[in-house]
Amino acid sequence: MKTNAIGIFDSGIGGTSIWKEINTLLPNENTIYLADSKNAPYGPKGKDAIISLSIKNTEYLIKQHCKLIVVACNTATTNAIDYLRANYNLPFIGIEPAIKPAALQTKTNSIGILATRGTLSSALFSKTSTLFASNIKVIEQHGDGIVELIESGKLVSDEMNSLLKGYLQPMIEANIDYLVLGCTHYPYLMPLLIKLLPKHVKIIDSGEAVARQTKAVLEQHNLINRSHLKLNNSFFTNSKTKVMESLLGTNYTVNYLDF
Numbered sequence: 001m002k003t004n005a006i007g008i009f010d011s012g013i014g015g016t017s018i019w020k021e022i023n024t025l026l027p028n029e030n031t032i033y034l035a036d037s038k039n040a041p042y043g044p045k046g047k048d049a050i051i052s053l054s055i056k057n058t059e060y061l062i063k064q065h066c067k068l069i070v071v072a073c074n075t076a077t078t079n080a081i082d083y084l085r086a087n088y089n090l091p092f093i094g095i096e097p098a099i100k101p102a103a104l105q106t107k108t109n110s111i112g113i114l115a116t117r118g119t120l121s122s123a124l125f126s127k128t129s130t131l132f133a134s135n136i137k138v139i140e141q142h143g144d145g146i147v148e149l150i151e152s153g154k155l156v157s158d159e160m161n162s163l164l165k166g167y168l169q170p171m172i173e174a175n176i177d178y179l180v181l182g183c184t185h186y187p188y189l190m191p192l193l194i195k196l197l198p199k200h201v202k203i204i205d206s207g208e209a210v211a212r213q214t215k216a217v218l219e220q221h222n223l224i225n226r227s228h229l230k231l232n233n234s235f236f237t238n239s240k241t242k243v244m245e246s247l248l249g250t251n252y253t254v255n256y257l258d259f
Helices: 016-025 047-063 074-087 099-105 121-134 146-153 158-173 186-196 207-220 241-248
Strands: 006-010 030-033 068-071 110-115 137-142 178-182 202-204 233-237 252-256
Touching: 006 016, 006 121, 006 202, 016 137, 016 207, 030 047, 030 207, 047 074, 047 186, 068 207, 074 121, 099 110, 099 121, 099 178, 121 178, 137 146, 137 158, 146 158, 146 186, 146 233, 158 186, 186 202, 233 241, 241 252
Parallel strands: 006 030, 006 068, 030 233, 110 137, 110 178, 178 202, 233 252
Antiparallel strands: none
């Protein structure tokens, strides 16, 4: 079991930002990444559909003998992870927007959250926001269209720039000093966001925290890979392989999987 892969799935290619953090912290672990880009984004689909898609992804990774599954999608985590944990006998790592550190550290008492509709409308997001951010101003913004542009290879484009300007303006006017990224696609926007936001605004995503939690759970279950056999990092998508390869870099090949 220790040499079995960590399974990672997302509604698309954005979760590769999480894979990079896990691979950096746990370079000795084998990984299998599954991108359900054909169905991206999950946000507008509704809870039942999101659970159904998450089951499909989970069962594929279980068939590959994964020892742990990272749900590298905020929307899938907030809508489906309770079901997955209740119905499958292996550890799951979820992702949710990093509201807590932003709420605790804000000096202007105003933070922004850029996330999908599925995440912002979820019960888990509402609970976390109420728990940690009830006494500060929270500017929530649905990131409609962002995932679609990234999935179609238009990360750096006039359309993306225009979209982000419109989404960030109300946050800038509200004097936010932290922007929380609530979708695993969004860390790839970092260079654009830095250009568009005032210099004092800090940007937070969940990637490093997810990697640390993955390591902690592997240690807890005695599943850390201490073998020195050749590593295998496999990437699969049911859409365009070249777009994911452009995010991963030239060292990795992405395989098309009809699922």
